Amino acid sequence: MKRLPILLVPLIALLALHLLFPTSLLSLDPGVRNLLLIELRLPRTLLVFGYGATLGLTGAAVQALFANPLASPDVTGSSSGAAFGAVVGAYWLGLTQPLALAACGAAGALLALCALLLLAGRRADTATLLLAGIGISLACGAGTSLALALAPSPFAFYDAFDWLMGSFTDRSLAQAAAALIPASVTAALLLRHARALDLLALGEDVAASLGHRPRRLAVEVVALTAVAVGACVAVCGAVGFVGLIAPFLARRMTGGHPGQAMLPAAMIGALLLLLADLVTRNLDRAIPIGVITALAGTPLFLWLIVHQRRGMTP
């Protein structure tokens, strides 16, 4: 934890870079420049930062709760659930308010997490957890496709492609707020449980003997994760692997302690997503940010699986 400042410096630098790059904007007339900065650049930077941080933080919390370093919002199906919820909200319920869509996303994510708990249980082994996650992801993916195919609007599929693979283009301040307010509340509430989540590594009984309430903690982690991830996915689509990688890297700084890793994981998640978005913005062709994170994350995911089989991964 003493090493947090190591993350803070690059994070601030990357935030500034993300906001100001490309710098052609700075040579514009001050009125236009400020308008563009506040209306276009700022929501994007905030969203990328907030979404990345949310993925890192909730990833660390979910991994601690399930006592499994391979659990994360995307692997366990919460992101797919959120996407399904948001698609139903947008194309079937005709919702357009960002906050209403965020609520639909949260509801979808909550449904997916509850299904996971029901299917795999709290202390599932990796195989069961991943299988349950795959099942839920597949079901939600099919549901999403079906909802889009049968949607009243003929352009639903085309519309949704960009969004579902993760996109930060042209998001308004209102949309940013719809994602970031639930995300910040979640972060504030989850960070209080760092110590309890650390102790959960020793089993529920030990945590309970030290005055923590493991059942209540589980409900809180699941509900808060659903709210934050659901809101972010509803606004920006599903971005994979950040929620898996960030906690993994963060634990290198916290001696493998899963709960303490939440804060650095949030910072690393934000760093990674800011970096990925900078890459996306500077490519000649428009490639969804989810593709970039997946390309970077898949090798690490596979490496983690191999190492976990040998019981070596912190």
Place this chain on the structure above:
Amino acid sequence: MTSLLDARGVALGGRLGPLDLASGGGEMIALVGPNGGGKTSLLRALARVEEARGIVLIDGADIDQLGEARRSRLISFLPASREVAWPIAVRDIVALGGADHDQLNHWLAAFGLLPFADRMIGNLSTGERARALLARAMATGPRLLLLDEPLSNLDPTLRERTRRELAATLKRIGITTLLVTHEQEEAFDLGDRVALLNAGRLEQLGTPHELYRAPATRFVAGFIGRDSFLPVVVQEIGPAKEDGLFPTAVSGPALAPGAKLSLAQRGFGKGEKADLWLRPEMLELATAEESSPSFTGSLVAIRFSGAMSYLTVRLKSGQEIEAMCADEVPPLDSTVALCLRAGARPMLFPSHGAAESSA
């Protein structure tokens, strides 16, 4: 002066209590009893792992009123499960106890963990893992340590060695410990006092000697060690002698004709039915010149255990009785006579219906 542990009216669902338990500190109390008797439930109730009734004061502080920081300095609970689902290094497990760097190394060294400090807990043997978890439990610096079968799942030789190390370490630190064990030998070896729990009740709490030599209830008598119960009728109770014994004469179908026993028990009326409790070592083979042996019967089984043999003798009444024999053993099916050894303290318990023999 407040005692270290003062638990009053502790109860857990229908499984335990309510019961009281107190300790002045600096001792090891071993909890024994049959499965489902309430040993683990008592630990869980004291550790407040589950919603338990009653009040638990440690050093005078009610632990229900305390947050983690203060609670962890008073009490530490190590559950029976050695599984750590989370992949984490030994050093970091012990650090969860909140120790700073120097303390951390101290605990790692105290439990011989320095060589594996950086290994993942999942890659350790059961014994090493048990030590790592124990080091974590100790690293918070608690006043009371609650250990649920810390030596289970160890093979016998390792178990013996780990038990010695554990006893030495706990003694050196001088921490008050409650330890659940299935092994009576372990309880007697480790426990300054032993608590026997049965059906959620505390049958007896005392030194190993007290439980073995002066069981408080018939259940304790039957559960601890090897023994036999024989139905008798109380004939005569004499005045107390200076050693606290009450010479009591009994008779019964299991006794040889004319046999009379002196017993350390009172509270029975003349003519009352009772069960006579005997340990194998209270009996010896009667020599030829013994005129009135207490029991005669045929030798139906011999269990040789190295230094001595246990002889099962079927009495004329059909009951079986076990005697210990360190010398030459007569052949099977021969008729043998048994008498009480000098200094033996058999006891009488209220009659339990049909006579039974329990191991």
